[in-house]
Amino acid sequence: MAAAPNNAPTAVDKEQIFGMAEKEMEYRVELFNKLTHTCFNKCVEKKYKEAELNMGENSCIDRCVSKYWHVSYQSVFL
Numbered sequence: 001m002a003a004a005p006n007n008a009p010t011a012v013d014k015e016q017i018f019g020m021a022e023k024e025m026e027y028r029v030e031l032f033n034k035l036t037h038t039c040f041n042k043c044v045e046k047k048y049k050e051a052e053l054n055m056g057e058n059s060c061i062d063r064c065v066s067k068y069w070h071v072s073y074q075s076v077f078l
Contacts, residue, residue, distance in 0.1 A: 031072055039064035 009017065043060035044053070053061070 035065060035068045035072075038068060 039061050042064055043057050045057070
């Protein structure tokens with residue numbers, strides 16, 4: 001009787017998978033940091049008047065994050 005094929009990932013495969021996951025995490029952290037920096041600088045007044053975001057800042061951040069995310073997602077398919 002023939003032995004069943006071994007489909008378990010090898011040590012090299014596991015290392016490659018881990019490396020790819022690490023790169024993906026680095027990309028996501030970088031994207032989040034750029035998004036946060038860009039939208040904060042664009043939407044939040046430099047002189048803080050209140051502890052909370054006002055309605056205008058909140059709305060601006062919502063739009064900024066949505067556009068940034070949309071453009072970043074679309075750039076993957078270029």
